[in-house]
Amino acid sequence: MRSPRVLAVDIGAGHVACGVFTAGAAGRLVLQQFALEPHSSDPSHEARWATEIAQSLGAVSARHQLGGVSALAVPGHLALTKFIKTPSMAKEKRGKIIAFEAAENIPYPLEEVVWDHLVVADDGFDLEVMLTAAKFEAMQTLCTATDSAGFPAERAVPSVLALNHAFRYNYPEVNESVIVINIGARSTNLLFIEGERFYVRTLALAGNAVTQTIAEDLRIDFSQAETLKVQVLSGHSDLPAGSPSRAAVQRAAAAFNTKLGLEVTRSAINHRRQSGCEAAVAVYLTGAGSLVNELPTVLSGKLKLRVYRYEALRNVDLSANARAAGAESASAALADLVGLATCLVAKKETEASLLPPSVTEAIAFRKRQPIIVASAALVVVAFFPPIAYFHQVASAKLVQVSQVDGQLMPLRAIQTRNADNLRQIEDAKKQIAAYRGAYDTKANWINFFTDLQNRLVKIEDVWLDKLQVVRAPLPEPGSEPLVDLSVPPPADGSAPPAPPLRLTLSGRLLDVANPQSKVSAEARQRVQQLLASFTGSQFIASVENEKFDNNQNGLLRFDFTLVINPRKTL
Secondary structure (H helix, E strand, O other): OOOOEEEEEEEOOOEEEEEEEEEOOOOOEEEEEEEEEEOOOOHHHHHHHHHHHHHHHHHHHHHHOOOOOEEEEEOOOOOEEEEEEEEOOOHHHHHHHHHHHHHHHOOOOHHHEEEEEEEEEEOOOEEEEEEEEEEHHHHHHHHHHHHHOOOOEEEEEEHHHHHHHHHHHHOOOOOOOEEEEEEOOOOEEEEEEEOOEEEEEEEOOOHHHHHHHHHHHHOOOHHHHHHHHHHHHOOOOOOOOOOHHHHHHHHHHHHHHHHHHHHHHHHHHHHHHHHOOOOOOEEEEEOHHHHOOOHHHHHHHHHOOEEEEOOOOOOEEEOHHHHHOOOOOOHHHOHHHHHHHHHHOOOOOOOOOOOOHHHHHHHHHHHHHHHHHHHHHHHHHHHHHHHHHHHHHHHHHHHHHHHHHHHHHHHHHHHHHHHHHHHHHHHHHHHHHHHHHHHHHOOHHHHHHHHHHHHHHHHOOEEEEEEEEEOOOOOOOOOOOOOOOOOOOOOOOOOOOOOOOEEEEEEEEEOOOOOOOOOOHHHHHHHHHHHHHHOOOOOEEEEEEEEEEOOOOOEEEEEEEEEEOHHHOO
């Protein structure tokens, strides 16, 4: 049963945002409480990032009396996402295939990461899957920081997946292909949505790139450059129009806008080429880094699309407390928060979790703890009287067991010798069967090639270029062995036969009557006679995968597969 309340926590590179959501009577989300606490996004403070998160959440808890079990949005610079396609298969068989693909596509050993997957689309032919992963150490540090501040995590969702949920909730009428861009401090999430399908790309180009450019241009430290950037781009700076500092901010913002436009254009083209999706019809901008005034105009010019400001609170009602806390003015930081809470109104919503196993186990234990304590107390009280009685009975029985055990010792020694003898007999039977099989089949290859040569000679002017053995793959350790379903199982109940041996053959037939033109129908008939004659061989069960090529004058190339008779195996 889902909780009627969600405490959502968005962990950004430069801020922490918290929101308490409930489901309203009309089936709409209601933001009951909101808090936003900025902290330093200076890349040189990377080692202090977890500490600053704990301090920011502590300040939120103290000022707004917020806390409790929470849902986390994992920022883009921590969460890796990859999209893969595999052949469609039954749900119970997907686990091993997806685990194999995860090991191939996640650029770290799986034991060093927390990873999960989400099925994006299944059309019956192809299965499209999103893989997401984060370093185990980073997620453990993040969960420890939130737990220490009074916000223990029960869910950890990649921020871009939360953004996808939020957009579908706020814009249910949009079914065309669109791009949602969430620009943060350290990363930018590109979300391509078309119907039920979506695709994600995370860019390292974000708000910090503007700040770093300003710091290098004016030779000031990162924090000063960040303050200057915010003041100028928000229109709250007192610097004169011709000021070198204002000019440096405007140059850095213009360069960022151009780079972002190029990256979005390149990503959109690659996505269309790889997925075959329709071209996007609109772009939605959100995130604190998207508030640059000229950015929509630049993106619209680069992409030739309509660009809108994303409305994070479009279908969200606000309480008086949330309005007083400034939720409306901070809507650019609310996109991921809303996405964490849509599970309250979208009951069939699926997620991918990045919680470390230790945290998941601790949550499960906390939920079971009251039941365990009560059950243990009940057991102690209920079983105390019988324990004393059965202790006396057990003591008497132990004496009897020791007496019988002494009598059984000689019999156990005999049983052990008998078991060893039976194992030796079984080993000998297996060796005899192996020798007999080798003896029975030792001449089969010679007889098979003789039979094959005779059939080629009868047709005339035909020869083989290639003959290759194709054996069935060995089963994976612990999996069931491959069997040939076309052969009925033995009547004695023994193990079913293995898949038959296959030979792939390639050859050519010379059309003597037509050396300078396309091969005639008579040449095709001779090849068909050759293939038909193979089915009369005692070594061949059937002919498969017949292919012909008459592009070369006077020659008819052919390829086919011979299925060897399992009763005359080679």
